Amino acid sequence: MGNSVAILLQIIGYSRTLSIIGLIFNTTASVILIFPYIMGKHFVDDDLIIKTNTKTGKYLQKKHLSERKNNLWGLGFMILGFIFQIVGLIK
Secondary structure (H helix, E strand, C coil): CHHHHHHHHHHHCHHHHHHHHHHHHHHHHHHHHHHHHHHCCCCHHHHCEEEECCCCCCEEEHHHHHHHHHHHHHHHHHHHHHHHHHHHHHC
16 A cells, blocks of 8 residues: 555645645545435334433433444544645645
8 A cells, every 4th residue: 555655645746645635535424424314224223322410401312322432433533534635735
């Protein structure tokens, strides 16, 4: 993979390569963020309540934890993609 990136850098230059890598990261992020909605499978234990605060009545569900993990991964890829694109524009 290292050789293919080096060849790509020589052919189209650093700024365009960084922009393309940024777009790849952004595309991956969008797939990560929309993947749970595409799958559309809802299991019975998705609504399992894990923790309840008796004073306020707030609760935490299992599905919220998995959605949060997916959203954090998607956000991380999105931020990396934007950073690569900005560096590609500056260079």
